[in-house]
Amino acid sequence: GLTTxxxxxxxxxxxxLLKVNACFQAAGIEKIEEISKNFDILLLVPQVSYYxxxxxxxxxNQTILKIPTRIFATYDAIKFIDYLKTNNN
Numbered sequence: 608g609l610t611t612x613x614x615x616x617x618x619x620x621x622x623x624l625l626k627v628n629a630c631f632q633a634a635g636i637e638k639i640e641e642i643s644k645n646f647d648i649l650l651l652v653p654q655v656s657y658y659x660x661x662x663x664x665x666x667x668n669q670t671i672l673k674i675p676t677r678i679f680a681t682y683d684a685i686k687f688i689d690y691l692k693t694n695n696n
Contacts, residue, residue: 621684
C-alpha cells in the first residue's frame with residue numbers, strides 16, 4: 608500500500624544518509640515467495656505481521672522480522688535501521 612511504499616522510500620533514503628549497505632523493497636505478501644530469494648531479511652509491516660510464524664516455518668534459512676508498529680506509524684526510518692542492527696543476529 609501507499610504507507611508501505613512511503614516507508615520504503617524513507618528507509619532507502621536513511622540507508623544512503625547513514626552509509627548503510629541495505630536496499631529495501633516493498634512487495635505484497637502474495638509475492639513473498641517470488642522475491643524472498645533476493646533478500647537476506649524479510650520484513651513484515653504491522654498489517655501482515657500475523658504471517659510471521661507461518662513464514663518462519665516456510666523460510667527457515669532467512670531472518671523474518673516484524674516492523675514495530677510505533678516505528679512504522681511514525682515513519683522513523685533511522686530508528687528502524689538502528690532496530691534492524693540490534694535485532695538482526
